[in-house]
Amino acid sequence: MTIHIGAAPGDIAETVLMPGDPLRAKWAAERFLENPRCVNEVRGMLGFTGTWQGHPVTIHGSGMGMPSLSIYANELIRDYGAKTLIRIGSCGAMQPQVALRDLVLAMSATAVSTPSSTIFRELTYAPTADFSLLEAAAATARARGLAPHVGGIYSSDTFYDERPDLDEQMVRHGILAVEMEAAELYTLAARYQCRALAILTVSDHLPSGERLSSADREQSFSDMVEIALETAFSTQ
Ligand code: HPA
Numbered sequence: 001m002t003i004h005i006g007a008a009p010g011d012i013a014e015t016v017l018m019p020g021d022p023l024r025a026k027w028a029a030e031r032f033l034e035n036p037r038c039v040n041e042v043r044g045m046l047g048f049t050g051t052w053q054g055h056p057v058t059i060h061g062s063g064m065g066m067p068s069l070s071i072y073a074n075e076l077i078r079d080y081g082a083k084t085l086i087r088i089g090s091c092g093a094m095q096p097q098v099a100l101r102d103l104v105l106a107m108s109a110t111a112v113s114t115p116s117s118t119i120f121r122e123l124t125y126a127p128t129a130d131f132s133l134l135e136a137a138a139a140t141a142r143a144r145g146l147a148p149h150v151g152g153i154y155s156s157d158t159f160y161d162e163r164p165d166l167d168e169q170m171v172r173h174g175i176l177a178v179e180m181e182a183a184e185l186y187t188l189a190a191r192y193q194c195r196a197l198a199i200l201t202v203s204d205h206l207p208s209g210e211r212l213s214s215a216d217r218e219q220s221f222s223d224m225v226e227i228a229l230e231t232a233f234s235t236q
Contacts (some may be wrong), residue, residue, distance in 0.1 A: 001022070001077075002034065002075040002079045002080075003070065003075070004039050004042055004043065004045065004071050004075055005039075005040045005042060005045075005047065005060075005072070005075050005076070005079070005080070005151075006039070006041065006042045007039040007040050007047065007049075007080065008039075009080070009195075011039040011049055011080075011151050012039065012047070012058045012060075012076060012080035012081070012082060013049055013051060013055075013056035013057050013058040013082075014081060014082060014083040014084060015055065015056070015057050015058070015082075015084045015086075015232045015233070016054070016057075016058045016059070016060055016076055016082045016084070016085050016086070016179075017050060017057065017058070017059045017060075017086050017088055017225065017228050017229070017232075018042055018059075018060055018062040018069070018072070018073070018085060018086065018087045018088065018185070019059070019061060019062070019087075019088050019089060019221070020061065020063060020064050020089050020090075020181065021061060021063050022044060022045050022046035022061030022063075023046070023077065024047050024061070025046050025048060025059045025060055025061045025216045026038075026048060027221075028059050028088075028221070028222075028225045028229075029048030029049075029050055029207060030048075031188070031222070031225075032052060032225050032226070032229065033048065033051060033052055033057060033059070033186065034048075034050055034051045034052070035050045035051060035061075035191045036048045036049070036050035037049060037050065040060065040145075045060075045061045045063060045072065046060075046061055047059070047060035047061065048060075052229045052233070053229075053233065055232075055233050057229065057232070058076075058082070058204070059217070059225075060072060060076065060083060060215060062087065062181055062185075064119060064159075064180060064181075065157070065180045065181065066111070066114050066115055066155060066157070066180065066181055066183065066184035068117050069087075069181040069184055069185055070114075070115040070116075070184045070188065071148070073085060073184070073185055073188045074188060077189075077192045077194055078192065082194065083194050083195065084133070084194065084195045084196075084232050084236075085185060085189060085194060085195070085196045086133065086167060086196070086197050086198075086199060086228040086231065086232060087181055087182060087185055087196070087197070087198040087199065087200075088199050088200075088221070088224040088225060088228050089179055089181065089198065089199075089200055089201075089224075090179070090200060090201055090202070090203035090204075090212075090220075091104055091153065091177035091179040091200040091203065091229065092177060092178045092179070092202070092203070092204045092205070092206045093176070093177050093202045093204070093205045093206060093207070094154070094167065094170055094171050094175055094177055094178055094207070095171065095174070095175075095176055095177075096207055097149075097208075098149050098176050098177060098202060098205075099202065099205070100202050100203075100204070100205050100210050100211075100212055100216075101201060101202060101212065101220055102148075102201070102202045103131070103141055103146050103147075103148040103149070103199065103200070103201055103202075103218060103223070103224070103227075104148065104149045104150075104151075104176050104177045104199075104201070104202065105134055105137050105138055105141070105148050105149070105150045105197070105198075105199060105200075106129055106151075106152070106153040106176075106177075106186075106197070106198040106199075106200060106202040107128065107129055107134060107150055107151050107152060108126055108127060108128045108129070108151075108152045108153070108186075109152070109153050109154070109155045109182040109183035109186055109198070110153070110154050110155070110157040110170065110175060110183070111127070111154070111157070111183035111184075111200055112156075112157055112166065113157060114127070114155070114183045114184040114187055115184055116184060116187045116188070116191075118171055125185045126154055126188070127155075127184075127185075127186035127187045128190075129186060129196065129197045129198065130189065130195035130196055130197055132195065132235045133151065133195050133196070133197035133231055133232070134197055136230075136231045136234050136235045137199055137227055137228075137231040138150055139234075140227050140230045140231050140234065141227055143172030144223070144226075144227070146223075147202060149176050149177075151174065151175075151176045152173075152174065152175050152176065153175060153176055153177050153178065153179060153182060153198070154166075154170045154175045154177070154178045154179075155178075155179060155180060155181060155182050155183035155198070156178050156179070157180070157182070159180065166236060167206065177200060177202060178206070179198070179200055182198035182200075186198075195235075197228075197231070199224050199227055199228055199231075200224075201217075201220035201221070201223070201224055203217055203220075204213065227236060
């Protein structure tokens with residue numbers, strides 16, 4: 001048991017899928033895992049452990065934003081021995097060719113700041129995905145008839161943004177999409193020799209203002225869970 005996770009030692013699998021929303025963690029565990037059991041409910045941040053095709057898997061919420069994700073990822077890695085962490089979440093498309101519902105695999109994640117930035121001092125650290133996971137996720141998505149976008153994303157500190165100029169620079173530099181968690185996940189994974197990847201679906205499209213319906217969000221979420229599970233275990 002840690003400050004924010006009530007699981008007993010051994011209750012967390014080495015492979016952890018991390019949606020932002022704890023209720024999505026519950027939904028995914030009940031739908032895709034065999035024998036899911038709730039291993040955390042501290043502060044309503046739900047985590048479940050079960051098996052997928054015989055492999056132990058934990059699906060644990062991260063909450064929204066890097067400070068929240070950082071708390072859970074730190075404890076999952078350092079106290080419970082998580083080794084492969086895959087974020088499954090939504091993002092806002094920043095380029096015209098990235099359409100609503102499209103899949104984005106984050107090769108790198110740019111940020112103004114992360115909970116880790118202070119340790120880098122004058123360095124601009126480049127948080128990057130684990131290549132074996134990235135490659136496997138791209139192949140898995142393509143085998144399902146999807147055409148994932150693979151490239152840089154922007155992990156923003158704000159959803160309600162008062163600095164539109166930052167988005168402008170991201171768009172200008174080819175950044176595919178914006179979300180709020182991946183840069184810190186990649187940084188922590190690098191620090192503790194773990195593997196991490198963010199698999200994202202476009203839920204809103206910044207250039208056009210379009211948004212996904214909740215039914216579409218649910219379908220795309222289920223596609224991401226399946227791709228994340230296949231990816232994690234095709235690379236071990
Ligand atoms: N901004 C930040 N995070 C997001 C967005 C957005 O527009 N859409 C989905 N996650």
